Amino acid sequence: MKRKLNQSLMSKKKGKVIPGDDTTSGGPGHDFLSGVTCHIHPANFGRKRLNIFQSQVQNYGGNMIQTLPLSSETISYIIFEESVDVVKLKQFFNPSAYCNTRFVRCTWLVECVKKKTKVDSKDHEIISVVDPTDKHKNKEYSVSEGEAKQPSPEHHHPSNKDGLLVTQLGEQENPITKIHTTDISTKEFSPDNFSPHSASVKEIENNIIVPCDSQLTQQCFNEEQKTLLHSGEVKTEEENRIINRLEALNEIQTEHDASQETVVSLVKPFPKALKDKFACARPSSSKVRDMNHHITAELDKLAAAYKSKKDTWRALGYQKAISAIRHHPREITSREEALSIPGVGERLADKVAEIVESGKLRKVSEVCEGEEANTLKLFTGVWGAGPTTAQSWYTQGFRTLQDLQLKATLTRHQQIGLKHYDDINTRIPREEVAEIEDYVRYAALSLKKGLIVMVCGSYRRGKLNCGDVDVLITHPDGHSHQHLFKPLLSCLKETGFITDDLVTQEDNGNQLKYLGVCRLPGEGRKHRRLDVIIVPYAEFAPATMYFTGSAHFNRSMRLLAIKMGMSLSEHGLRAGIVRQGREKLTDGHLLETPTEQSIFEHLGLEYRPPHERDH
Known part of the structure; x- marks a missing residue:
């Protein structure tokens, strides 16, 4: 006892x-x-x-x-x-x-x-x-x-549909979370004026959204x-x-x-001087003029090579140094000047000095232009093969795509990627992307009237060509999208438009995603990578922003949201998130984001149209 x-x-x-x-x-x-x-x-x-x-x-x-x-x-x-x-x-x-x-x-x-x-x-x-x-x-x-x-x-005080608390704006409260709404009943369709609510939204003046969670101090x-x-x-x-x-x-x-001290995360103001440093706070057209392009171009080759070898930390170190050099206001003329730049160490300063003196870097030839580098680049072009798989194939003695076809053990995805290797790795002209969008829209509308079908990705950012086609589909009534996924895919397969299935993802919340290969009808048409994403209308604005990109812009938006005590994803923007380190202690409250503009407003940012997000 x-x-x-x-x-x-x-x-x-x-x-x-x-x-x-x-x-x-x-x-x-x-x-x-x-x-x-x-x-x-x-x-x-x-x-x-x-x-x-x-x-x-x-x-x-x-x-x-x-x-x-x-x-x-x-x-x-x-x-x-x-x-x-x-x-x-x-x-x-x-x-x-x-x-x-x-x-x-x-x-x-x-x-x-x-x-x-x-x-x-x-x-x-x-x-x-x-x-x-x-x-x-x-x-x-x-x-x-x-x-x-x-x-x-x-x-x-009024409320919104998600049950968010709205209180009168006080002198010390943060004006960046003020709700700005407009009457959209007379607007023509555009990606930025969708609203999952009524045709006319009443204006709420001098109000802020206040989360039900506050500072968590253990x-x-x-x-x-x-x-x-x-x-x-x-x-x-x-x-x-x-x-x-x-x-x-x-x-x-x-x-x-x-x-350990609990990290406090609320809907809170963030210093404008720091916010302005985020990529999402400025248009991509305002990129800093690179006074040292001859240096950053060589270092970019090394960063890409290390990334392809999955040497993540070395690649990240190069990327940070490249960014610092790119923002240097003057042309670098000496090792000492390179060393004075934050993020540039002794070894990297030596490499910069070598480029300044000779115009090239021997390390680039060793790492990026040898047989191994070229083979790894070839193998990572196979859909479904990453840096690790490519390195494994190289180690096994494979050197060509024919070697892979005859000797390698390939997954179903890799077999498809190898079969359509040239087509998939050829950029898609903007005009062809528009044709693919029209084809998918016609098939979708034949199943359900009133659907919204939109291509996102680099196409929406205004690029002249694209790597693949991301098609986003929703319905304004909020429910007609629910039983569209399988019938639409069956329709596209029956017509021969979809030729190969890659991945079907049905466990991403309320969103359904299909990855496959398609080809437009007609002689000499190429096989193209196609993603079809079906989302509920309430998530359409954040999903549109997410799948439009760019990846750098999205990372910047998500990081800013974290700094302001929020959480941003393709599903929505949540406020009142409480974190301890990287762990979320609470889910917070979902903010209304009927348009892309509303997401920018919640974060206190000036709205950037898609073509200004190509960071």
Whole structure:
């Protein structure tokens, strides 16, 4: 018995074991939260601690609401971490939108669990319950003792379709997230005026979207809470496990706080001076004039060669140095000048000096012009073969495409890539891309009227030729796209337009993607790479931006979104994302992005049309 007790204490001290992880409902007579509906706001909670509190609500008969709605009269308690006060609470949402709801600190739930009954929340309230009959009349909320009273907004605030909270814009709030909407009922069709909502969108003035998640700072229980946990008599073994669980979790949390600080991510302003340095903040037409093109051209060859060999870090180092040299305002004339540029080290400065003196670099001949380099370049042109596979083929002694056809073990994708090698690696003229778009549009409209069919990629950015054709399809009614994928592909195959299947992806959320090979009817037509992506109308704007590119532009947009506490993907733009390192702790709230312009506005950027995104 003594040994078990000592082991329990040691485990608790080390913070490696959380007692009672298998705790379930307390059984008959313990559903003291039955009929109670709760939402636990994640602000200032660690993920583990948040999960513990949520499970206790459910274990004792309560109903948990994971995502806070815009307004409600049915939520009994909104529970906050103990450090949240009335000022912080009002930064999260408008309390008057939640009638009959008590806004309490988590100490209330701790006391309920300890006493095995639903206790009076008066001593734990941040703001007293809002009377539904007075919610539009009162100008001040009743605040618990010790908190300053705050004036309430003068108006009932509107919301958007995704349940985002919209509050009046204050002096200190960030204007870059202000909603700008226009009447599109009379506009002609264009990729940038699609709206998955009504034909006319009402303008909302002086409003900002406020996420329901705020700063997450990992914190443990304070001394007052620990006293509360230990006070009273523990009557059951079940209760003891729960209390021990919470205490052990707090000890782990304390150790975690000492070693790692939670990254705070909110919809927040980002310094304009830093934002202007992002590629997405400036048009691609404003590219800096390269005063040292003779140097960067040689180094570009090395970067490409190392990338093809999957030497990622060396390739990345060269790319960063090339970018720094490209932005150097003067022509480099010496090794010392090259060395003074950030990102250029001793060895690279030697290479720059060699190029300045002789006009070429011996290393380029060694790395980029030998048999191995040329063979690897040839092999990576086979669809489905990356740098690793190409290197493996070279190591096995293969040197030509015929070697691969006769001797190599190829996947189905590689066999198709090898069969159509020349066609797939030939750039597609812009006129032919337009023909392919028309062919797919005709087939789609024969199945369902009203579909929107658009080619994205470099074609939409205005390039004269393309590597492949990305066709994006949706329907304005929001649902007619759902059963189009397989019938459309069958139709295109039956007519002989699609000749080979590569990949079918049906696990990317609500989007469906097909990769294959197509050929237009007629003598002498080439086989071309075709991607067909079917998306819901609500995701059409972010999907259009994503599949338009360029890849560099997309990376820049996503990085800026992260810096502003958001998350951008082909599915949408989310705000109020809380991260710890690279890990997302919360999913935040989906912002309305009916057009590409709206995405730029949420990020506080000037809109860039597709031809200005060719970074």
